[in-house]
Amino acid sequence: MPFGQLFVEGLAIGACYGLFATAVVIIYKTSAVVNFAQGEMAMFSTFVAFHILNFYGYPFWAAFLITMLFSVFMGVLIEFLFLRPAKHPTILGMIVITLGAEMFLMGLASWKWGAEQQFFALPINPSVTYEPIKGMIVNNWSISVLAVTSFIMLFLFLFFKYTRLGTAMRATQQNKNAAKIMGIRTERVFSFAWGFSSLIGAVAGMFFASRATLDPAFMMEPFLRTFAAAVLGGLMSIPGVIIGGGLMGLIENYFGYVWPEWKPIIAFVVIVLVLCVRPSGLFAKHYIKKV
């Protein structure tokens, strides 16, 4: 396959990783929790969309809207039921809670929909292709991923910069106690962050599902790659994460073209190497802890 084609596809899948990584970063930025359940939250939302489409026969856009509402509700509920009651949890405690949420959602989805692979289609035809530059074939899937990602990025940029809630979220991230003193209801901010991130995750989950198949474990691999992308970008800055996602997609595509057998592990080799050189990722400031 030529250079250009790999570049376009790497960029498209990288944008998808970046989109999903944004969901991880929004939670990490506001509440310093690494959400290991993100993949399964997206998986569950995608299954809800699948259920509405196939069992109730709603048109796609209605199903999409209901799923978005559901995913926001689920994110808020998980934060409210699982994370809020924990008093002063350690980092390990937080990780265990999100891993527990992951196993819970995975078990629930397998119980409800079974483990067999389902087919999930977006209303875009991936076989429609364009060739803007010779040797670079772009399909509809890539175009819609890039469009949706850039739209959400623009929205997030404006949201964090100009709205009250966005400013409150940034304040909460910088110093939770100071934000509380300034009159910000930090717990409500956490709820918003989880709902928001669950929504973005659901969008990314639908893209991933339409590219592969839908089963309760389908988000496992993309989630881990996404995590690699997020860590590459530093887990803190949204532009950094998008660049990280793009890099991840490109590295994976070129590497996978040369050594297809080792494609699944390249993500982790990259993470470990990057973390060895820069312990907080490429685009984040590394703070030395005060004693």
Add this chain to the structure above:
Amino acid sequence: MDMKRDYYEDVQLFKSGVVLFWTSALLILLFTIPLYAPNYYIYLLNIIMVHVILAVGLNILAGSTGQISLGHAGFFAIGAYGTAMLMSSFQVPFFLAIVIAAFVAAFFGFILGLPALRLEGPYLAIASLGFGLTIMHIIGAMKVFGGRMGMKTPPLDLGIAQLGFSLPVTNDMQKYYLILVITVVMIVGAVNILKTRVGRSFVAIRDSDIAAEVIGVNLTIYKTLAFAVSAFYAGIAGGLFGFILGFFDPFTFNMILSIMFLVMVVVGGLGTVSGSIMGATLITYLQYDFFKNIAEVPYFGKFMLYISDKWFTTVGLENFSSMAIGLIMIGIIIFEPLGMFGVWIRFKKYWMTWPF
């Protein structure tokens, strides 16, 4: 209550006659169980003990040193594959093979410990998670290890074939005694490690690594040592686990297994040996026996089947195990962050000071 007045009291193995008595009683019970328990429970106990070895090892790392590892299935796999390979391809005697495999695992633990010197918290969790998955993929991709088809363990023989001395171990009961002896040795080893200079350095690193460095604990040596010791335990456990299963493939050692190991340690209680024994026993029992046969539990099983029929799928009921363990993980952090050991401490304190 638990006041220590001199150094000897701190390092002794049994704190009092009561502890000695109950420990001996437990050991006698364990050594006589095969006489009256059905064979299926012996198999279950074998798996429980292997998980106990691993949980004790992981607790040295996660509980006592404070380093998060989501990659212990990788060390487990190295132990299982290493032991089986050494025995079938090079005819190495069992005890030598399992120790060599465990040292290989410890070496990989040392390697994972190197990036851990600079990473902390979530970043370390990701790096170790990646390590575990990388090991799984490498084993799956290489023909030497049987690839995705998996591997059959050679017949277990405790003797040394080169000296013409043979002591075959064939059924679950004989394996039970072998694993029990190794488990007791490993647990005593862990208790003793935590009471030496090394163990105290681990705890100092957990409480504050900068303060530990200031008072003269060499972080490079002790952090990598914690990873190596923990991986050594995982290697021993993996070697034994291979022989219990008889056949394993790379997907036996997946990410869920690493999560389960961490759950055992957290549910049992971080930083205590007895906690990890309790946690490993409880979680393994729930996962391999109770939740697996949830439909046969009186009343509740009927109810679950009814719910499955009405709203879910009946074939998917086995996934209830994953849901319930997820809820246990969340519940333990919310309600009892010290785990089962914390419950035990509270229970003990209540009865020791009873009327007050």
